Amino acid sequence: xxxxxxxxxxxxxxxxxxxxxxxxxxxxxxxxxxxxxxxxxxxxxxxxxxxxxxxxxxxxxxxxxxxxxxxxxxxxxxxxxxxxxxxxxxxxxxxxxxxxxxxxxxxxxxxxxxxxxxxxxxxxxxxxxxxxxxxxxxxxxxxxxxxxxxxxxxxxxxxxxxxxxxxxxxxxxxxxxxxxxxxxxxxxxxxxxxxxxxxxxxxxxxxxxxxxxxxxxxxxxxxxxxxxxxxxxxxxxxxxxxxxxxxxxxxxxxxxxxxxxxxxxxxxxxxxxxxxxxxxxxxxxxxxxxxxxxxxxxxxxxxxxxxxxxxxxxxxxxxxxxxxxxxxxxxxxxxxxxxxxxxxxxxxxxxxxxxxxxxxxxxxxxxxxxxx
Amino acid sequence: xxxxxxxxxxxxxxxxxxxxxxxxxxxxxxxxxxxxxxxxxxxxxxxxxxxxxxxxxxxxxxxxxxxxxxxxxxxxxxxxxxxxxxxxxxxxxxxxxxxxxxxxxxxxxxxxxxxxxxxxxxxxxxxxxxxxxxxxxxxxxxxxxxxxxxxxxxxxxxxxxxxxxxxxxxxxxxxxxxxxxxxxxxxxxxxxxxxxxxxxxxxxx
Numbered sequence: 001x002x003x004x005x006x007x008x009x010x011x012x013x014x015x016x017x018x019x020x021x022x023x024x025x026x027x028x029x030x031x032x033x034x035x036x037x038x039x040x041x042x043x044x045x046x047x048x049x050x051x052x053x054x055x056x057x058x059x060x061x062x063x064x065x066x067x068x069x070x071x072x073x074x075x076x077x078x079x080x081x082x083x084x085x086x087x088x089x090x091x092x093x094x095x096x097x098x099x100x101x102x103x104x105x106x107x108x109x110x111x112x113x114x115x116x117x118x119x120x121x122x123x124x125x126x127x128x129x130x131x132x133x134x135x136x137x138x139x140x141x142x143x144x145x146x147x148x149x150x151x152x153x154x155x156x157x158x159x160x161x162x163x164x165x166x167x168x169x170x171x172x173x174x175x176x177x178x179x180x181x182x183x184x185x186x187x188x189x190x191x192x193x194x195x196x197x198x199x200x201x202x203x204x205x206x207x208x209x210x211x212x213x214x215x216x217x218x219x220x221x222x223x224x225x226x227x228x229x230x231x232x233x234x235x236x237x238x239x240x241x242x243x244x245x246x247x248x249x250x251x252x253x254x255x256x257x258x259x260x261x262x263x264x265x266x267x268x269x270x271x272x273x274x275x276x277x278x279x280x281x282x283x284x285x286x287x288x289x290x291x292x293x294x295x296x297x298x299x300x301x302x303x304x305x306x307x308x309x310x311x312x313x314x315x316x317x318x319x320x321x322x323x324x325x326x327x328x329x330x331x332x333x334x335x336x337x338x339x340x341x342x343x344x345x346x347x348x349x350x351x352x353x354x355x356x357x358x359x360x361x362x363x364x365x366x367x368x369x370x371x372x
Numbered sequence: 373x374x375x376x377x378x379x380x381x382x383x384x385x386x387x388x389x390x391x392x393x394x395x396x397x398x399x400x401x402x403x404x405x406x407x408x409x410x411x412x413x414x415x416x417x418x419x420x421x422x423x424x425x426x427x428x429x430x431x432x433x434x435x436x437x438x439x440x441x442x443x444x445x446x447x448x449x450x451x452x453x454x455x456x457x458x459x460x461x462x463x464x465x466x467x468x469x470x471x472x473x474x475x476x477x478x479x480x481x482x483x484x485x486x487x488x489x490x491x492x493x494x495x496x497x498x499x500x501x502x503x504x505x506x507x508x509x510x511x512x513x514x515x516x517x518x519x520x521x522x523x524x525x526x527x528x529x530x531x532x533x534x535x536x537x538x539x540x541x542x543x544x545x546x547x548x549x550x551x552x553x554x555x556x557x558x559x560x561x562x563x564x565x566x567x568x569x570x571x572x573x574x575x576x577x
Binding site: 008010011012015017042043046047049050051052053054055056057058059062063065066067069070071073074 | 400403404407408411412415416419420425428429432433436437440441509512513516517531534535536541556557559560563564566567570571
């Protein structure tokens with residue numbers, strides 16, 4: 001071993017933790033090296049100082065505190081049942097109250113959500129009727145449907161059932177819109193099936209009821225104007241028969257006053273004239289009579305589905321839809337003898353502002369304009 | 373004094389085995405006897421490692437509670453004192469790391485700790501007759517405490533176990549769970565560092 005190795009072994013040599021060979025080598029080196037002898041002496045003095053450090057006494061309470069903790073640790077932890085329910089007289093009433101509170105809260109939450117559900121879903125007014133294929137004629141007896149098949153109260157049948165919070169709606173009750181002039185009968189094809197295209201309903205109006213009613217009155221005028229514009233466009237389309245389907249935006253805007261117009265896939269009638277009331281078709285057998293019906297409904301957007309379904313069940317054909325925020329307009333072509341069943345169905349959906357004047361009942365084709 | 377305490381320790385070894393056996397049988401008083409027998413030694417180990425009397429009291433308390441809960445892991449291969457010391461050293465090391473982390477963020481008070489429950493350690497005056505010699509020794513002991521406190525935890529543990537508590541190298545291997553060469557190396561470096569520290573502090577040793 002060299003000098004450095006000897007120095008590293010001095011600590012173990014001091015504790016007599018070296019082998020006999022190492023001990024002999026270290027002692028031989030110490031006899032020759034004064035530095036290592038001095039280092040060993042310093043190491044012995046250092047260890048002596050360390051051993052002279054006094055011991056600290058434990059505080060008198062230490063053993064008692066340790067035993068107190070040990071006794072606490074010796075007590076087994078109570079089981080889950082004991083922790084949950086014991087003592088019964090304290091925890092059981094609290095837990096029972098908590099259960100009752102949770103049940104009552106859940107019940108009221110369910111009630112609140114259930115009361116909001118009809119406001120967000122269309123009213124299935126006419127779905128309670130027997131399913132009848134759309135082209136099939138509807139018998140007159142269906143008009144006297146049982147009261148249970150009537151739509152819910154959100155679409156009241158009588159004006160008295162209109163909510164009192166909307167008195168402005170009653171102002172227009174006596175104002176009948178003049179029926180449109182009789183148009184010449186187009187070469188009427190038999191009524192086709194109702195178009196399968198279902199328009200997406202417009203979003204709900206979140207304004208106050210007074211503002212909404214006032215806006216609706218303004219919109220009705222706008223809707224009539226759009227209806228006449230639509231007739232003019234139909235006339236133009238009838239001159240261009242190569243375009244069987246066209247969708248135009250009546251106002252050109254997607255927000256206020258924006259109208260959505262959906263044409264049925266059937267080609268547009270050949271002759272639609274807002275001036276001529278009746279015009280014989282090619283065969284001269286049928287005439288086209290224009291009848292205007294204005295409905296008052298509580299939920300215009302929700303009434304779209306039931307009205308279209310009523311038209312389909314009555315054997316009518318929807319030839320034009322104008323759905324705007326201001327108002328809705330549906331142009332229907334229907335045989336004259338099926339107008340009455342259709343009106344009966346419409347009366348279940350909403351309140352008629354005026355009785356429709358049907359020309360030449362029982363014969364010909366009627367062009368029914370349903371506005372709401 | 374060290375030799376006498378060493379003799380007492382070895383004389384108590386057989387008693388420890390009997391008390392442990394009785395404790396395993398459910399006799400809580402046997403465990404209390406073990407507590408009263410070993411609390412001072414464990415407290416001194418924890419105090420010299422942590423350097424804080426109050427923390428040492430808590431460490432000893434936790435060590436005995438841990439020993440009570442973990443008696444099933446004591447298989448009797450070593451002495452009860454060795455097993456208990458192993459628990460105390462581990463808890464002291466953890467507490468020292470917490471204290472060092474705490475001191476990094478707080479200012480260091482030179483006055484030292486003084487708690488309500490744990491009064492300052494009462495170091496008994498030695499048999500030195502002279503008041504001046506007592507003051508010099510007290511000064512030397514304070515510097516020695518500072519030098520031990522400057523050591524890293526692994527060197528501090530080795531020095532405390534060997535030079536202050538007279539554990540053998542084999543027992544130190546069992547307590548620290550390291551090989552004997554590592555124990556020798558740590559002890560050599562610890563002694564050299566304390567020697568140099570004391571030389572700088574007091575001049576001649």
